[in-house]
Amino acid sequence: MEVGVLERADGSAYVEWGNNKIYAGVYGPKEVIPRFLAMNDKAFLRCKYSMAPFSVEDRKRPGPDRRSVEIGKVTAGALAPAIILEDYPNSMIEVLIDVMQADAGTRCAGITAATLALVDAGIPMRGLVSACAAGKVDDEVVLDLCKEEDNSGQADVPMAILSRTEDITLLQMDGIMSEDEVQEALELATRGCKIVNEIQMEALKSKYGGD
């Protein structure tokens, strides 16, 4: 993970997570466009997720689609509780996540990168958001699936937490799992998030020589 990689963005981060390669850029706080979305008491958070056409094996049709709109929405939901939006009334914070290479778990890696970018932009946060996915492959609960495991596996549970309080800000599930397995997956994902959080802290501190 690396912080401050894009020159034109207010804050940015690059995350390499297995074979996932993801850039996140934060622009703002800035004036709200369109104007009517402005809120008098807090900032408006807009998240956009997009995948590069060359990021997957078959060429992806460029432009927004159903999936990227959904991920943008859940990303906004995952990040909003961590950001102190009340500090910037009548403004907008824009988070752009670009997937350069995808290998399952991009939404988790995207949220992780976006958090770093937000901190790099100097936006006040209650804590860092860390994300990690658990899943079920061959009847076994595992952490952080790769593409083959995701496609042939039985379930995928991406999760994001506020690492300080362990509040869950994102929890999705795709597939079939028993109640016990879900419980196990949650515990596993929480542990994964903690590890991610440590790497995040290191990345932030290393930008300033670690002292």
Add this chain to the structure above:
Amino acid sequence: MEIMVSERELVVPGTLLAKGKYSLGGGVTREGDEIYSTMLGLFYLNDGKKQVRVVPLEGKYLPKAGDTVIGRIHKVLGGKWLVDINSPYLASLDPKSALHDRIDDLSRVYDVGDLVFAKVDYVDEIYNASLFTKSMPYGKLRGGTLIEIRPTRVPRLIGKKGSMIYMIKQETKSKILVGQNGLVWVKGNNEMESLIKKTVELVDNEAHVSGLTDKMKEYLESEKKKIYNQGDHYDEM
């Protein structure tokens, strides 16, 4: 009453800073009895006031009453100017706090794109700032070069009691105005302007290094020698 981190330590958002009855400075938040950082910055403790704060290393400028800023006229309305002060919010400049006499066509005084040096007079709860340019040294900036740095690094550029900026002014014999909003305006001869630009950007990037003023002084002196030795035929960088 307990402090969890050391003075001038680099903290990230969500770091537990202290427990107990400390007052809150900037960049921190309280949750119950515990005080957490909200910014990526350096931790400071004011022992006298029992205040903890985090000085951020990144972030946008938020207008504060009493600040001096450099702004660019964004729009001329019927009765006031809107000024871009390098912040998420536009500031407004009323003719009453800019001119002594009444003038009908405001764009004859400040037109769109003009640079103004101004004082922030008043800021309300949602950061609508009103500016003041009526007296010296405030007013329009003509010519010169505009340099943009991170607003959080401005105190470093000014230095303790203005030591850094005074040194740069002395060394380069140029006119320099620093806005709290991260804009720096420089006027001098061409070589000096570009030298100052390089110096200021260096300060911006190395703001967390200690002993910077002396380092910058050495840098300026060596660069100045280069310029004078080159004489008339300096390359156009």
